[in-house]
Amino acid sequence: MSADQPHINSDADSATAKAPLTAVRAGLLNCHACGLLSRPTAHEAKRCPRCGAHLHSRKPDSITRTWALLAAAFILYIPANLLPVMHTSSILYSEDDTIMSGVIYLWTSGSWPLAILVFCASITVPLAKLIALTTLNWSVQRSSRWKQQERARLYRLVELVGRWSMLDIFVVALMVGLVHFRALATITAGPGAIAFGAVVVITMFAAMTFDPRLIWDPENNQDE
Amino acid sequence: MIDSHLIACHDCDLLLKPPSLRPGAVACCPRCGATLYREIKHGHERVLAFALAAVVLYLLANCFPIMSLEISGTKVSCTLVGAALALWNQGIQTLSILVMATTVIVPGLQLLILLYLLIPMQLRHMPPYVPELLRTLQLLRPWSMIEVFMLGILVSLSKLAAMAQVIPGIALWSFAVLMFMMTAVFAAFDARRVWRLLPVMQ
Ligand SMILES: [Zn+2]
Ligand SMILES: [Zn+2]
Numbered sequence: 001m002s003a004d005q006p007h008i009n010s011d012a013d014s015a016t017a018k019a020p021l022t023a024v025r026a027g028l029l030n031c032h033a034c035g036l037l038s039r040p041t042a043h044e045a046k047r048c049p050r051c052g053a054h055l056h057s058r059k060p061d062s063i064t065r066t067w068a069l070l071a072a073a074f075i076l077y078i079p080a081n082l083l084p085v086m087h088t089s090s091i092l093y094s095e096d097d098t099i100m101s102g103v104i105y106l107w108t109s110g111s112w113p114l115a116i117l118v119f120c121a122s123i124t125v126p127l128a129k130l131i132a133l134t135t136l137n138w139s140v141q142r143s144s145r146w147k148q149q150e151r152a153r154l155y156r157l158v159e160l161v162g163r164w165s166m167l168d169i170f171v172v173a174l175m176v177g178l179v180h181f182r183a184l185a186t187i188t189a190g191p192g193a194i195a196f197g198a199v200v201v202i203t204m205f206a207a208m209t210f211d212p213r214l215i216w217d218p219e220n221n222q223d224e
Numbered sequence: 225m226i227d228s229h230l231i232a233c234h235d236c237d238l239l240l241k242p243p244s245l246r247p248g249a250v251a252c253c254p255r256c257g258a259t260l261y262r263e264i265k266h267g268h269e270r271v272l273a274f275a276l277a278a279v280v281l282y283l284l285a286n287c288f289p290i291m292s293l294e295i296s297g298t299k300v301s302c303t304l305v306g307a308a309l310a311l312w313n314q315g316i317q318t319l320s321i322l323v324m325a326t327t328v329i330v331p332g333l334q335l336l337i338l339l340y341l342l343i344p345m346q347l348r349h350m351p352p353y354v355p356e357l358l359r360t361l362q363l364l365r366p367w368s369m370i371e372v373f374m375l376g377i378l379v380s381l382s383k384l385a386a387m388a389q390v391i392p393g394i395a396l397w398s399f400a401v402l403m404f405m406m407t408a409v410f411a412a413f414d415a416r417r418v419w420r421l422l423p424v425m426q
Pocket of ligand 2: 236238253254255
């Protein structure tokens with residue numbers, strides 16, 4: 001990546017004191033797929049004239065859909081953390097591992113950098129992501145103008161880090177795939193892993209249905 | 225009516241005049257700070273080279289075992305598909321599909337689509353279904369998780385090292401290089417350049 005990030009100077013930029021000129025105010029639709037701006041015609045279905053994608057000025061029912069997905073993720077977050085994600089059985093012992101006990105095991109066995117990493121990816125990130133998206137969706141629903149830049153940055157962070165929560169799913173899959181020494185030791189996946197996988201996927205969808213442009217819309221409508 | 229001389233920020237809807245950038249520079253939205261686009265230095269022959277290298281690594285990563293485990297004389301090795309199959313056989317099909325999708329199917333589709341687009345374009349020919357495939361490529365992007373999987377390999381390696389002797393396999397190294405190669409592919413691929421070649425219906 002280049003060190004300098006030139007900012008765009010435009011007429012729209014200098015007009016920030018008043019309501020800035022957005023695509024919606026100009027009566028234009030921005031194609032989410034190819035980035036083409038077009039002026040919708042009234043009589044036909046709104047499709048991008050270049051790539052054919054359906055055009056919406058804002059993602060349809062963004063707030064409601066995001067709430068629904070967040071609610072599902074919050075509910076599943078509980079079994080994801082309480083139920084075992086992995087079951088180890090061997091001739092000497094048999095034990096159930098939850099996500100937290102897996103982290104504690106890594107910590108006590110001396111690999112604390114990995115313990116911190118797994119703790120961040122599996123426990124901190126999913127919870128922080130749920131809280132962040134709830135805050136974003138709630139502030140957008142209230143048409144809040146509070147800290148817009150910070151909220152925009154928070155949204156981009158949520159989009160960026162969400163995928164790393166899949167870490168634990170991959171670890172479980174590899175352990176299950178490798179450890180099946182019939183009599184000696186066998187590892188099986190537990191129900192917690194399904195719930196955890198569902199939380200990761202659902203929060204990724206929640207981040208996708210949330211429309212960051214709604215953060216800025218109260219400003220757009222300020223002189224109306 | 226088409227306003228091809230303007231763009232709108234995908235994160236805040238601000239209308240902007242896109243500036244022409246020096247190669248390698250990034251255009252950011254002045255209102256919300258989102259990255260609008262970056263001006264990519266090299267042509268698509270570079271992406272094609274990276275993508276072809278990635279295909280080789282992809283095949284190596286999927287055909288060879290990731291690691292082997294040895295407990296009291298018994299040796300077990302495991303490929304990625306093997307791990308997903310083990311989950312399937314345990315009755316946890318949803319997880320099996322999730323693992324397969326994010327590490328095998330999605331990266332494989334991404335590479336196939338890129339090759340389908342780039343090889344004909346090198347020969348100055350536009351293949352059919354370009355808009356649909358570019359949109360698919362964009363849709364697949366968040367679901368390709370090679371780098372997360374790589375970290376998963378490292379974590380399970382250190383967990384397993386405590387209970388048995390672990391021998392890293394060919395696929396482990398292939399995944400590590402594939403991770404960098406996929407990053408290089410998408411850093412060098414300029415979808416905007418392809419979009420601009422497409423006609424706009426009036
Ligand atoms: Zn389009
Ligand atoms: Zn913006």
